[in-house]
Amino acid sequence: xxxxxxxxxxxxxxxxxxxxxxxxxxxxxxxxxxxxxxxxxxxxxxxxxxxxxxxxxxxxxxxxxxxxxxxxxxxxxxxxxxxxxxxxxxxxxxxxxxxxxxxxxxxxxxxxxxxxxxxxxxxxxxxxxxxxxxxxxxxxxxxxxxxxxxxxxxxxxxxxxxxxxxxxxxxxxxxxxxxxxxxxxxxxxxxxxxxxxxxxxxxxxxxxxxxxxxxxxxxxxxxxxxxxxxxxxxxxxxxxxxxxxxxxxxxxxxxxxxxxxxxxxxxxxxxxxxxxxxxxxxxxxxxxxxxxxxxxxxxxxxxxxxxxxxxxxxxxxxxxxxxxxxxxxxxxxxxxxxxxxxxxxxxxxxxxxxxxxxxxxxxxxxxxxxxxxxxxxxxxxxxxxxxxxxxxxxx
Amino acid sequence: xxxxxxxxxxxxxxxxxxxxxxxxxxxxxxxxxxxxxxxxxxxxxxxxxxxxxxxxxxxxxxxxxxxxxxxxxxxxxxxxxxxxxxxxxxxxxxxxxxxxxxxxxxxxxxxxxxxxxxxxxxxxxxxxxxxxxxxxxxxxxxxxxxxxxxxxxxxxxxxxxxxxxxxxxxxxxxxxxxxxxxxxxxxxxxxxxxxxxxxxxxxxxxxxxxxxxxxxxxxxxxxxxxxxxxxxxxxxxxxxxxxxxxxxxxxxxxxxxxxxxxxxxxxxxxxxxxxxxxxxxxxxxxxxxxxxxxxxxxxxxxxxxxxxxxxxxxxxxxxxxxxxxxxxxxxxxxxxxxxxxxxxxxxxxxxxxxxxxxxxxxxxxxxxxxxxxxxxxxxxxxxxxxxxxxxxxxx
Numbered sequence: 159x160x161x162x163x164x165x166x167x168x169x170x171x172x173x174x175x176x177x178x179x180x181x182x183x184x185x186x187x188x189x190x191x192x193x194x195x196x197x198x199x200x201x202x203x204x205x206x207x208x209x210x211x212x213x214x215x216x217x218x219x220x221x222x223x224x225x226x227x228x229x230x231x232x233x234x235x236x237x238x239x240x241x242x243x244x245x246x247x248x249x250x251x252x253x254x255x256x257x258x259x260x261x262x263x264x265x266x267x268x269x270x271x272x273x274x275x276x277x278x279x280x281x282x283x284x285x286x287x288x289x290x291x292x293x294x295x296x297x298x299x300x301x302x303x304x305x306x307x308x309x310x311x312x313x314x315x316x317x318x319x320x321x322x323x324x325x326x327x328x329x330x331x332x333x334x335x336x337x338x339x340x341x342x343x344x345x346x347x348x349x350x351x352x353x354x355x356x357x358x359x360x361x362x363x364x365x366x367x368x369x370x371x372x373x374x375x376x377x378x379x380x381x382x383x384x385x386x387x388x389x390x391x392x393x394x395x396x397x398x399x400x401x402x403x404x405x406x407x408x409x410x411x412x413x414x415x416x417x418x419x420x421x422x423x424x425x426x427x428x429x430x431x432x433x434x435x436x437x438x439x440x441x442x443x444x445x446x447x448x449x450x451x452x453x454x455x456x457x458x459x460x461x462x463x464x465x466x467x468x469x470x471x472x473x474x475x476x477x478x479x480x481x482x483x484x485x486x487x488x489x490x491x492x493x494x495x496x497x498x499x500x501x502x503x504x505x506x507x508x509x510x511x512x513x514x515x516x517x518x519x520x521x522x523x524x525x526x527x528x529x530x531x532x533x534x535x536x537x538x539x540x541x542x543x544x545x546x547x548x549x550x551x552x553x
Numbered sequence: 554x555x556x557x558x559x560x561x562x563x564x565x566x567x568x569x570x571x572x573x574x575x576x577x578x579x580x581x582x583x584x585x586x587x588x589x590x591x592x593x594x595x596x597x598x599x600x601x602x603x604x605x606x607x608x609x610x611x612x613x614x615x616x617x618x619x620x621x622x623x624x625x626x627x628x629x630x631x632x633x634x635x636x637x638x639x640x641x642x643x644x645x646x647x648x649x650x651x652x653x654x655x656x657x658x659x660x661x662x663x664x665x666x667x668x669x670x671x672x673x674x675x676x677x678x679x680x681x682x683x684x685x686x687x688x689x690x691x692x693x694x695x696x697x698x699x700x701x702x703x704x705x706x707x708x709x710x711x712x713x714x715x716x717x718x719x720x721x722x723x724x725x726x727x728x729x730x731x732x733x734x735x736x737x738x739x740x741x742x743x744x745x746x747x748x749x750x751x752x753x754x755x756x757x758x759x760x761x762x763x764x765x766x767x768x769x770x771x772x773x774x775x776x777x778x779x780x781x782x783x784x785x786x787x788x789x790x791x792x793x794x795x796x797x798x799x800x801x802x803x804x805x806x807x808x809x810x811x812x813x814x815x816x817x818x819x820x821x822x823x824x825x826x827x828x829x830x831x832x833x834x835x836x837x838x839x840x841x842x843x844x845x846x847x848x849x850x851x852x853x854x855x856x857x858x859x860x861x862x863x864x865x866x867x868x869x870x871x872x873x874x875x876x877x878x879x880x881x882x883x884x885x886x887x888x889x890x891x892x893x894x895x896x897x898x899x900x901x902x903x904x905x906x907x908x909x910x911x912x913x914x915x916x917x918x919x920x921x922x923x924x925x926x927x928x929x930x931x932x933x934x935x936x937x938x939x940x941x942x943x944x945x946x947x948x
Contacts, residue, residue, distance in 0.1 A: 162782040162806070163753065165663075168721060169812050172567065173662045176814035178619060178644075178807075195614030200606045203824075204599065211595045218797030219590035219925070224573060249573075255650070255819035262818040267568045268560075291815055292565075326563060358558065387557040402613030402823030411557070412573075417564050419571035420686055423657040423818075424650035428797030429598070430822055530614070 174291055184507030186539025188526040191336065191482060193370070194456065195530065197449045198400045199437060206436025207429070218428055224419065226253020226407070227431035233439065234407050242365065242391075243382035246409050252418065253407050253426040257366045257394035260408035261329075262288050263418035264362055264390055269294050274323040276314060278306055280485075280514040280523070282336040282364070285329055294326070296516040303476065305335055305342035308349035315357055327360040327390075332380060334367035334481025337514045337525035341479070344377050351380060354388050366394040366406070370529075372450040372457070373479035387411050395434055397482070398446070405430050453480065459533035460484055460526065460540060467544030471553050475526075482529035487511075488522045492552050495521040500550075506543045569686055579902030581934025583921040586731065586877060588765070589851065590925065592844045593795045594832060601831025602824070613823055619814065621648020621802070622826035628834065629802050637760070637786075638777035641804050647813065648802050648821040652761045652789035655803035656724075657683050658813035659757055659785055664689050669718040671709060673701055675880075675909040675918070677731040677759070680724060689721070691911040698871060700730055700737035703744035710752055722755040722785075727775060729762035729876025732909045732920035736874070739772050746775060749783050761789040761801070764841055765924075767849040768874035782806050790829055792877070793841070798825050848875065854928035855879055855921065855935060862939030866948050870921075877924035882906075883917045887947050890916040895945075901938045 183190070211218075214229070225231065231248035239245055254260040261284070269275065271293035277285070279298030289296050297318065300310035311328075318325055330350075332342040342350070354361045363380040381391040394406035405426060410418070438445070461484060464475045468488075476485040486508075488494060495510040511520025528536055547553045578585070606613075609624070620626065626643035634640055649655040656679070664670065666688035672680070674693030684691050692713065695705035706723075713720055725745075727737040737745070749756045758775040776786040789801035800821060805813070833840070856879060859870050863883075871880040881903075883889060890905040906915025923931055942948045 163755070165755070165806060165808050165812075168663050168755065170661065170663060170665045170668075172665075173812040174815040175808075175811045178811060178814060180618070181615075191616070192614045195611045198610065198613050200610045200613070204603055204606065207602070208599055211599065215593065215595045216590045218593050218595070218795035219587045220576075221586070221791075221796045222799070223575070255822070259818035266565065268563050268565060270565045270567075360558070360560070360563065396616075400613035400824075401616045404617070404819055404822040404824075411560060413560050413570075416570045416573060417560075417568040419573060420569040421816075421818075423654035423816075424799055427650070427799040427822055427825055429795075429799075429825055429828065433824065 184502050185505035186531060186535055186542060187507045188528070188531070188539060189507035189509050190527050190530050192401060192527065192530040193397045193482065194449065194452050197445075197452055199441065199445060202437045202441055202445070203399070203433045206438075206440070207433035210432030210436040214432060222425040222428045224425055225249070225251065226426045227428050227435070230431040230435045233435045238409070241368065242379040244379065250409050250412060250415070251407055252415055253405065253431065255404045255406070255426060256396050256401065257364060257392050257406040258284055260392045260406050261285050261362070261364065263421050264392070264408065264410070264414070265289060265292050265294070266421040267414060267417035268326055268360070273326045274318055275326055276311070276328045277516065278330060278335060278338070280337050280511060280520060281329070281516065282331060283509070283514055285364070286514065286516065298516045301335070301338055301340060303340055304346065305332060305340040306330060306346065306350060308346055308353060311350060312353050315353065315359070325357065325359050327362055328354065329362045329364065331364045331367065333365055333377065334370060334478060334483070336367070337483055337509070337511070338485040339476045339478035339481050339483045341374075341377060347377060347380055347383055351383055351389075355386050358388070360388045360390060362390045362392060364392045366392070367397055367481040368393065369398040369446055370449060370453060370482065371480035372454040381409065390414065398449070399434060399437070403430050403434065405434060450480075453529055455533050456531070456536055457484070457528045460528040460536040463537045463540035467540055468553070482527050484526045484528055486524045486526055490522050492547070493521045494524045501543065501546055504542070504546050506539055506546065579897050580900035581930055581937060582902045582925060583923070583934060584902035584904050585922050585925050587796060587922065587925040588792045588877065589844065589847050592847055594836065594840060597832045597836055597840070598794070598828045601835070602828035605827030605831040609827060617820040617823045619820055620644070620646065621821045622823050622830070625826040625830045628830045633804070636763070637774040639774065645804050645807060645810070646802055647810055648800065648826065650799045650801070650821060651791050651796065652759060652787045652801040653679055655787040655801050656680050656757070656759065658816050659787070659803065659805070659809070660684060660687050660689070661816040662809060662812035663721055663755070668721045669713055670721055671706070671723045672911065673725060673730060673733075675732050675906060675915060676724070676911065677726060678904070678909055680759070681909065681911065693911045696730070696733055696735060698735055699741065700727060700735040701725060701741065701745060703741055703748060706745060707748050710748065710754070714752075720752065720754050722757055723749065724757045724759065726759045726762065728760055728772065729765060729873060729878070731762070732878055732904070732906070733880040734871045734873035734876050734878045736769075736772060742772065742775055742778060746778055750781050753783075755783045755785060757785045757787060759787045761787070762792055762876040763788065764793040765844060765848060765877065766875035767845040767852070776804065785809065793844070794829060794832070798829065800825050800829060848924055850928050851926070851931055852879070852923045855923040855931040858932045858935035862935055863948070877922050879921045879923055881919045881921055885917050887942070888916045889919045896938065896941055899937070899941050901934055901941065
């Protein structure tokens with residue numbers, strides 16, 4: 159054949175063309191969603207893996223259990239009981255490639271094109287993309303500094319029902335929400351769960367930042383408060399250990415897991431499971447304490463610099479007690495969606511609020527990741543951000 | 554809520570209920586699809602990982618490139634050029650969770666429910682399951698001891714076209730086919746490629762056993778013979794290193810990769826990539842030689858025992874020059890589909906031919922994995938198999 163074959167007419171109706179993008183980084187990269195690279199326990203993971211391989215290495219010859227390595231699922235049960243206050247059975251846990259795969263499988267199992275789904279008004283970009291790929295109609299529910307507002311959520315549900323919509327599920331990150339950094343207090347969780355029960359709407363709880371608290375008290379998980387079975391609990395080792403491991407997990411009703419299984423391409427890596435279990439079994443508390451100290455210093459450096467640069471104008475920013483992000487709200491006249499490119503070119507990366515909004519709102523907002531760069535770069539980068547806006551006569 | 558929530562009404566139309574099965578093993582387990590466990594280079598992988606982490610460990614803080622670690626893709630390019638005779642660009646390679654994910658993404662990108670797909674008449678179980686999940690109509694094309702028969706393939710294509718079917722693609726394992734162990738000679742590959750070009754049907758070449766040859770000559774890959782762009786090349790590190798790593802790759806036209814991306818839940822693990830690249834860069838040839846010797850001994854032990862036990866009846870078995878499987882064809886009166894359970898209970902595990910057939914044919918055939926058990930167990934297990942059939946007055 160002279161001409162290269164054109165596949166266009168063969169693609170399945172359910173497939174979409176996804177651009178294969180390469181990530182570029184600004185000098186001061188607050189656009190990322192990475193934990194502190196200096197906390198990654200490279201030697202500890204190697205040691206954990208080495209021990210695991212000497213005990214269970216021969217298992218690498220097997221195709222792993224479809225639900226993931228049993229020993230890691232047992233470890234997760236113990237972690238959830240200690241950290242998140244609920245019992246689960248290893249049979250209800252599926253090990254996944256980060257929380258990304260967990261969320262994607264839940265979304266594929268529960269979403270038909272045109273289905274109605276509720277998220278926070280600003281929602282984690284990865285999940286928003288997955289929901290769009292599943293052709294869901296996504297409605298954002300109002301947030302304040304304490305996360306989802308129960309009354310607003312119920313009003314939205316009523317409004318959608320009135321329009322004849324059946325709401326398939328609610329997706330939320332209750333602890334250090336991505337992108338706003340808010341944490342839902344206990345009372346709101348109880349109220350929201352009552353609403354979910356009243357309207358029989360499942361609730362996907364994405365708990366991927368829970369290990370990163372350096373101030374205040376971790377709130378009980380939705381799952382620990384739930385007796386209805388409506389809560390699907392998703393979490394990850396990406397923030398606690400490293401995104402490059404690609405490992406997370408999901409706890410759900412067995413009927414949901416069986417449906418998720420029909421979209422799962424492969425079992426999760428036994429090799430990575432052994433490293434994680436080996437390391438965390440011995441080092442969980444020490445490691446968490448180390449991360450927390452580093453995160454706190456980085457967060458302080460960023461919020462202090464925000465105060466010095468934007469304290470005089472009508473700007474607000476969150477003061478998170480953990481997680482990775484500060485949420486910045488500028489005066490309405492400052493359009494950060496439009497300024498993203500200019501700032502990136504001059505050395506400051508961030509993601510504008512509009513990228514996280516199902517409706518494209520939030521031009522004057524931005525998510526700033528404080529976890530990745532050093533405290534010094536957090537300070538210098540925010541100072542440069544201030545200078546850029548000053549040079550543009552915006553502040 | 555008193556009663557547990559019932560999700561049944563919420564599941565997406567595209568989801569299927571998949572039973573979450575636990576694998577059980579017979580005393581002599583010839584049912585598995587595992588490489589020799591004693592060849593897994595546990596220390597070598599640890600060393601490779603250790604080196605990789607000391608050089609690139611900070612990258613674990615990043616979410617990996619959507620296509621997989623660049624350094625591993627570059628290594629794969631080099632391996633393909635040396636071992637499979639074709640050049641490719643790292644941008645055309647996607648790292649996946651084993652070949653399982655690679656195949657599944659290709660199938661999802663190219664298959665609508667009801668689509669017509671051609672495979673070998675006995676086809677790898679995992680792919681057959683994926684095709685069924687995608688609701689493809691699968692037609693098996695006749696095999697002999699040299700794999701797909703080009704004339705039979707063209708006849709099948711003509712027959713299907715006559716019936717008004719549009720054939721979406723052909724899936725084949727040309728080297729040590731699973732389950733029959735056959736290898737397609739060069740002339741047949743050339744003929745089959747011509748047929749694919751004549752009818753404009755893409756060909757998925759699953760090359761996952763290519764590294765396991767202990768006798769004879771590796772045949773050129775379809776991809777190396779292809780100038781049309783019709784060949785999609787899939788391969789894996791599962792057999793060369795260990796299934797528990799969960800890593801493979803696919804080379805395809807960028808337009809296909811973009812569609813596959815819409816079903817990919819997560820990037821592949823940087824951690825596993827570093828271990829594989831670190832180990833193979835230094836040890837590929839030594840490691841391959843080690844596997845080959847062990848495989849040869851195991852294969853001989855099994856075929857010798859088959860001769861001793863079934864040489865006197867009208868049975869046939871393949872004499873593979875590599876891979877993991879011997880294909881056993883018993884006289885028609887011996888129904889191995891029905892005997893599978895009895896034999897398993899008495900200690901001999903195998904998978905009957907009918908499990909691999911889109912049409913459920915092949916009751917008198919079985920796939921016997923010689924790679925997993927020791928030579929002694931291969932011998933003893935086949936002896937026991939003979940005894941069982943003798944006790945049942947079948948031989």
